[in-house]
Amino acid sequence: MEKMTxxxxxxxxxxxxxxxxxxxxxxxxPARYLPRLAEMGFVVxxxxxxxxxxxxxxxxxxxxxxxxEAWVLRVEEDQPVTAM
Amino acid sequence: xxxxxxxxxxxxxRSAAATQPLRIIVRHQESPTFMRAAAHAxxxxxIAIRRQYRLVSATVLELPxxxxxxxMQDDTVEYxxxxxxxxxxxxxxxxxxxxxxxxxxxxxxxxxxIAILDTGIDPQHPDFAGRIxxxxxxxxxxxxxxxxHGTHVAGIAAGSGAASNGRFRGVAPAASLxxxxxxxxxxxxxxxxxxxGIEWAxxxxxxxxxxxxxxxxxxxxxxxxxxxxxxxxxxxxIVICVAAGNHGPANSTIGAPGVARRVITVGAVxxxxxxxxxxxxxxxxxxxxxxxxxxxxxxxxxARATNARVGRPIQPxxxxxxxxxxxxPHATGAxxxxxxxxxxxxxxxxxxxxLGGAIDLNEMPTAQGSGRGDLLxxxxxxxxxxxxxxxxxxxxxxxxxxxxxxxxxx
Numbered sequence: 001m002e003k004m005t006x007x008x009x010x011x012x013x014x015x016x017x018x019x020x021x022x023x024x025x026x027x028x029x030p031a032r033y034l035p036r037l038a039e040m041g042f043v044v045x046x047x048x049x050x051x052x053x054x055x056x057x058x059x060x061x062x063x064x065x066x067x068x069e070a071w072v073l074r075v076e077e078d079q080p081v082t083a084m
Numbered sequence: 085x086x087x088x089x090x091x092x093x094x095x096x097x098r099s100a101a102a103t104q105p106l107r108i109i110v111r112h113q114e115s116p117t118f119m120r121a122a123a124h125a126x127x128x129x130x131i132a133i134r135r136q137y138r139l140v141s142a143t144v145l146e147l148p149x150x151x152x153x154x155x156m157q158d159d160t161v162e163y164x165x166x167x168x169x170x171x172x173x174x175x176x177x178x179x180x181x182x183x184x185x186x187x188x189x190x191x192x193x194x195x196x197x198i199a200i201l202d203t204g205i206d207p208q209h210p211d212f213a214g215r216i217x218x219x220x221x222x223x224x225x226x227x228x229x230x231x232x233h234g235t236h237v238a239g240i241a242a243g244s245g246a247a248s249n250g251r252f253r254g255v256a257p258a259a260s261l262x263x264x265x266x267x268x269x270x271x272x273x274x275x276x277x278x279x280x281g282i283e284w285a286x287x288x289x290x291x292x293x294x295x296x297x298x299x300x301x302x303x304x305x306x307x308x309x310x311x312x313x314x315x316x317x318x319x320x321x322i323v324i325c326v327a328a329g330n331h332g333p334a335n336s337t338i339g340a341p342g343v344a345r346r347v348i349t350v351g352a353v354x355x356x357x358x359x360x361x362x363x364x365x366x367x368x369x370x371x372x373x374x375x376x377x378x379x380x381x382x383x384x385x386x387a388r389a390t391n392a393r394v395g396r397p398i399q400p401x402x403x404x405x406x407x408x409x410x411x412x413p414h415a416t417g418a419x420x421x422x423x424x425x426x427x428x429x430x431x432x433x434x435x436x437x438x439l440g441g442a443i444d445l446n447e448m449p450t451a452q453g454s455g456r457g458d459l460l461x462x463x464x465x466x467x468x469x470x471x472x473x474x475x476x477x478x479x480x481x482x483x484x485x486x487x488x489x490x491x492x493x494x
Contacts, residue, residue: 055276
């Protein structure tokens with residue numbers, strides 16, 4: 001599984017200083033990676049145990065840097081949902 | 085000749101201008117005369133034929149009020165009614181899926197735990213008295229409904245109908261409710277809030293989760309929310325019912341988490357059992373058949389929150405709403421009753437029973453899935469010994485399913 005879709009990669013690269021909301025799937029317990037995420041400038045929201053990962057907000061530039069982290073399995077946008 | 089016209093239509097005729105278009109239902113003899121006259125009027129542009137029924141000799145017409153006199157004098161015309169707007173109240177939609185027959189077997193959802201992840205709930209609504217086991221919010225506040233959508237959804241799944249003397253009763257009226265507010269007062273939220281709500285519901289050991297929500301981007305099921313849903317169904321044995329979405333009638337309009345493989349994805353039918361035009365269609369972007377099933381979802385009257393911002397008020401405690409959001413809790417309540425009837429059912433058994441018992445509406449599989457849900461038929465299947473089956477249900481390539489359906493027709 002690719003870590004990030006090409007479409008999201010392009011979107012982040014096009015405006016690296018913009019703020020983005022992301023879901024980052026991690027290799028195991030996400031609590032282990034909270035210090036590193038803070039160091040990269042992310043604000044961490046929910047942490048997920050059943051599907052290990054975190055919801056974060058941060059700069060698009062930092063989001064692209066996540067691809068270099070070995071413990072990051074996948075990065076995707078925290079997409080809006082609405083009542084149907 | 086006035087005896088041919090229903091009293092309420094006569095009233096409308098008195099107040100209508102001669103040129104005002106009226107929509108009427110005409111019962112007529114099985115005679116070519118009527119159709120010849122109608123065809124003539126159609127050519128002249130005076131009458132529009134909106135629908136012709138096959139089981140009864142009746143036609144829906146739209147015509148200027150002045151033309152009703154001519155129609156009355158036609159010997160082949162037997163009776164004329166106004167074509168009035170209708171509401172599919174819970175006292176109509178719930179019997180339509182044959183829930184009362186299952187209630188009569190002693191199953192009303194007692195001991196079953198239903199999670200509703202939505203805009204919250206009105207905890208003061210009489211229809212939920214004493215049955216809200218837990219409520220929380222992932223978007224601020226305490227889980228109280230400041231939109232109205234979540235209360236309406238909860239009423240369809242498990243409202244007792246207490247404020248309507250039992251008239252507007254949900255499908256599993258004795259089930260316990262676990263309410264997570266994951267959508268704000270506008271009905272908007274983020275996938276991560278929904279994921280947090282799912283983890284909360286899992287921690288409360290619920291039997292079924294209702295998600296009358298979704299994204300508007302067509303998906304293939306690989307996103308985090310859909311993946312979590314699949315994992316919860318497969319590993320934890322919890323059934324999840326998800327709205328297909330309201331982005332129809334174009335194909336491939338189902339977003340996450342409706343595109344998740346193992347959830348029960350629910351589309352909507354109207355009060356005549358036609359798939360609603362707004363109901364999102366499959367297949368998923370990776371070619372799987374969705375939705376799985378359809379349930380009533382147009383003009384549904386259910387519980388109204390005191391602070392409701394959505395829905396048309398019908399009575400102080402009830403409002404009307406349409407959407408696949410309204411269809412989904414019919415499925416969720418049905419799942420609760422099936423699991424009460426047979427606690428040994430696994431999610432795939434529940435899904436198989438629901439889909440297998442569905443009534444084929446002869447619409448495209450990408451619109452109706454297996455058809456319109458029928459709880460009594462699903463119950464009968466759920467109580468049979470389960471033969472060995474492939475693990476996944478309704479996730480085959482949609483071309484494969486289409487070929488199978490077409491094969492049965494040809």
